[in-house]
Amino acid sequence: DTEVTQTPKHLVMGMTNKKSLKCEQHMGHRAMYWYKQKAKKPPELMFVYSYEKLSINESVPSRFSPECPNSSLLNLHLHALQPEDSALYLCASSQVGTKADEQYFGPGTRLTVT
């Protein structure tokens, strides 16, 4: 199983809403990532978890709050977002160490903030 699943596929939320994005993998990977991708742009790294601990926060605003409840799950909690936060949010996972560059991406959640 080389699949990373993400739910929901699409999300529309108002600026005062609270919502969560979910990501799951069953490949035994111990590194998980959140990326943000705007149209016709490459993915931008947001957060990295390694062994369920946050190892990288790329200066992401606090209205985005990641959580890694266990080695298979990764959540992204959203609160008080702005319209410019509308984007495709991608989750990825990989092994740690020498195989870390082989990142497996999920299909993404397309987020629209109104």
Next chain:
Amino acid sequence: QKEVEQDPGPLSVPEGAIVSLNCTYSNSAFQYFMWYRQYSRKGPELLMYTYSSGNKEDGRFTAQVDKSSKYISLFIRDSQPSDSATYLCAMRPEKAAGNKLTFGGGTRVLVKP
């Protein structure tokens, strides 16, 4: 100037032609080089992975790295309409916190039947 430059395209080729893609970069510390393919409304998929300079072949795909010129290439032989996608190069130095990759902007490829 961006660390990694990639022509956005679109690059349109007839079916069966060779697709030639490339990226230039400015950071001489980059050692690991990857090519990802991204179909519309999907996540990126790793195609090729190379370390340092040299060539690597996998089926119809060949990746080349020329570190002296800070230039990497991906060639797709016998292109098919199913190869129509955006191709992203990515790279990182030997030690990168969180295995952070630096991506190029992506090249959109259209293979016409």
